[in-house]
Amino acid sequence: MTRHVELVQALRRSGHRLTPQRESVLTVMAENAQHLTAEEILARVRARYPYLNKSAVYRALALLTELGLVNQTDLGRGRVEYELHRHPHHHHLICRRCQQMTQIDHALLATLGEKLARDFGFQADLDHFAIFGTCKKCQTRASKHSKRHSH
Amino acid sequence: MTRHVELVQALRRSGHRLTPQRESVLTVMAENAQHLTAEEILARVRARYPYLNKSAVYRALALLTELGLVNQTDLGRGRVEYELHRHPHHHHLICRRCQQMTQIDHALLATLGEKLARDFGFQADLDHFAIFGTCKKCQTRASKHSKRHSH
DNA sequence: TTAAGTGCAAATCATTTGCATGGAT
DNA sequence: ATCCATGCAAATGATTTGCACTTAA
Numbered sequence: 001m002t003r004h005v006e007l008v009q010a011l012r013r014s015g016h017r018l019t020p021q022r023e024s025v026l027t028v029m030a031e032n033a034q035h036l037t038a039e040e041i042l043a044r045v046r047a048r049y050p051y052l053n054k055s056a057v058y059r060a061l062a063l064l065t066e067l068g069l070v071n072q073t074d075l076g077r078g079r080v081e082y083e084l085h086r087h088p089h090h091h092h093l094i095c096r097r098c099q100q101m102t103q104i105d106h107a108l109l110a111t112l113g114e115k116l117a118r119d120f121g122f123q124a125d126l127d128h129f130a131i132f133g134t135c136k137k138c139q140t141r142a143s144k145h146s147k148r149h150s151h
Numbered sequence: 152m153t154r155h156v157e158l159v160q161a162l163r164r165s166g167h168r169l170t171p172q173r174e175s176v177l178t179v180m181a182e183n184a185q186h187l188t189a190e191e192i193l194a195r196v197r198a199r200y201p202y203l204n205k206s207a208v209y210r211a212l213a214l215l216t217e218l219g220l221v222n223q224t225d226l227g228r229g230r231v232e233y234e235l236h237r238h239p240h241h242h243h244l245i246c247r248r249c250q251q252m253t254q255i256d257h258a259l260l261a262t263l264g265e266k267l268a269r270d271f272g273f274q275a276d277l278d279h280f281a282i283f284g285t286c287k288k289c290q291t292r293a294s295k296h297s298k299r300h301s302h
Numbered sequence: 303t304t305a306a307g308t309g310c311a312a313a314t315c316a317t318t319t320g321c322a323t324g325g326a327t
Numbered sequence: 328a329t330c331c332a333t334g335c336a337a338a339t340g341a342t343t344t345g346c347a348c349t350t351a352a
Contacts, residue, residue, distance in 0.1 A: 017326050017331065022261030034204065038316080053334050058317065078342095079316055093273045102271060112263055120253060122244045136272030168306060168351050189341080204309050209342065229317095230341060 003084070004030050007069055014067050021056045024049045025064070035073065035081035071128040075101070089127050095135035102135070154235070155181050158220055172207045175200045176215070177250050178294050186224065188231035222279040226252070246286035253286070 007026045012018055024045045029036065032044070038057050045052045061082055064070035072080050076094055089106040109126045116122045158177045160186055165207050175196045180187065183195070189208050196203045212233055215221035227245055240257040260277045267273045 006252055017285075019326070019332065021333070051333095055318080055335080056333055057212070059332075062268055087189070093267065093271060094277070095273075096276070104267075104271070108263065108270075112259065116244065116255075116284070120244060120255070120261075121290070122246075122253070122282075122284055123286075123290055124244070124282050124284035125247070126284075131267070131273075131275050131277075133267075133273055133275035133277075135274075139272070139274055170307065170351070172308070202309095206310080206343080207308055210307080 001080075005095055007084070010064060010067060010069055011064075016063060016067075020049070021052050022060045022063075024052060024058045025057060028085050029070070029082065033083075035075065035083045037079050037081055039079075041082065063106075073128045073130055073132050083128065085127065091126075091129040091131065093135070094130055094132050096132050097134055097138040100135050100137075153181075158235075161218060161220055162215075167214060171200070172203050173211045173214075176208060176211045177220075180221070180233065180235050184234075186226065186234045188230050188232055190230075192233065222282055224279045226281050227283060234248060234279065236278065240276075242280040242282065244286070245281055245283050246289055247283050248285055248289040248292075251286050251288075 004027060007030065008018060008023065009024065009025075016022075017035055028041055028044045035039060036044070038054070038061060041061075042052060042054055042057045045057075061072070062068060065072055065082075071083050071085050073083070073092075075081050075092065076096075089109075091104050091106065091109060093102040093104060095101075106126070111128060113124050113126045116124045155178060158181065159169060159174065162173065162177075167173075176192060179192055179195045187195070189205070189212060192212075193203060193205055193208045196208075200286075212221060212223070216223055218231075220236055222234050222236050224234070224243075226232050226243065227247075240260075242255050242257065242260060244253040244255060257277070260280060264275050264277045267275045
């Protein structure tokens, strides 16, 4: 059973209608492993299926997120990025200086998740985390030229 | 030396001008331990000092953040919240369901920060983290009534 | 004096919403 | 036949920006 069929079934099982718009969103997301913005999803769907509206994209994404089929992440670019829920989870280190993004795997956050569950009974959504900071390269660069401007 | 004076000095040391607008923003932030939105800061300043504009607040906050005096956090409310940089750091567990916020201390994230530094040379900004998920109460609630609506 | 900073109003821009129409079940 | 979902255009709402004026240093 393909990923696409699984997703369609999950949608139906949840009691929601399978519309061509929703299906086209799923299709495009299944074809693209990387994060997509709502605008990108709209554009890619329209390349093949022109009958899709911006609102429908946002409404579909909200539903799919609610059903746990899609993850939303704010990668610091002023708009949310969407991706099909992946197993195993993955996360990102994002350099505030050069914007470089490094993917890291879930093991690094698993311990934290367990601690929060144990100590607080809090079930953290550690599906798709964005951690901001300074990458190795930029740290070196920063120590050479002082970052601060002094007029 | 008060916190306020320290902040003013840090601003001056960085080569920026101390304007009454910037100072009033700092004053209000020093008086409020909790996070404030730009709009809240504006309102509180204006209560005593009416000569402050929205743009000046945003520009001041951008500068103070750049200088490391202020932390910005997106607590999932559709607007950024600002707070003076604190020692030691603290973080938040935010329940997606009931919006309840629990403050947790930095120790819980320290290990993660060290791991990222060791493994990737990445210096994570773990100053003020927001971790979303489901709180203990809401987990219990969720298992009683199914979360999914089935029309 | 003079570059940096501010005020104002308009612009941005992703996302949301009201309402009439359409279509999946 | 229902009533859930869509299209459209307008609204929202936080944040940003252009530009002329002001002021801290």
